[in-house]
């Protein structure tokens with residue numbers, strides 16, 4: 524499908540599911556990318572199967588292709604599949620069981636520590652490092668990267684949910700946010716194998 528494809532039932536259906544049959548907007552060009560984005564729904568129940576080989580790498584390649592402020596790439600991603608670690612993460616997030624259940628959890632980190640380490644290693648001062656704006660830029664970079672990964676995941680039949688609760692926890696296990704003083708988990712996505720069949 525390309526952007527010149529005329530209106531199809533798939534397009535009308537997707538718009539009707541998003542806005543309701545009575546309020547379908549007059550959307551123009553349509554393609555599979557837009558269809559994938561309109562198909563987004565947060566999913567919190569997953570099959571136990573691991574994500575397909577190479578899926579994480581494809582998602583990260585998509586993430587690394589997102590725009591990044593001043594090309595500074597202020598983010599990192601930490602992929603977690605270990606059940607014990609996912610259990611701790613679920614507890615940090617206030618007992619969200621879907622974190623334990625998902626085969627792949629990715630912590631998207633607004634990561635200022637990496638550039639700080641580069642700054643230290645090269646003895647170059649990052650004047651902007653302590654600025655609130657830098658933290659905001661890092662958070663935005665991380666969110667843009669995560670969203671590209673989410674769209675990539677959906678496009679290969681995986682489903683996700685963001686977990687924002689990671690930053691709010693007072694759990695004694697909140698080491699995720701404490702470990703590096705210049706980093707903070709901005710958001711996270713849990714990726715299931717396939718959308719569970721609607722019942």
Ligand SMILES: Cc1cc2nc3c(=O)[nH]c(=O)nc-3n(C[C@H](O)[C@H](O)[C@H](O)COP(=O)(O)O)c2cc1C
Pocket residue numbers: 563564565566567616619684685686687688689710
């Ligand atoms: C920054 C952010 C944080 C979120 N945190 C959580 C969360 O901790 N747990 C959860 O189940 N869903 C979380 N969500 C998912 C939202 O609840 C969901 O996107 C919203 O209700 C809209 O539903 P939809 O994604 O199906 O369209 C989060 C979404 C975002 C963007």
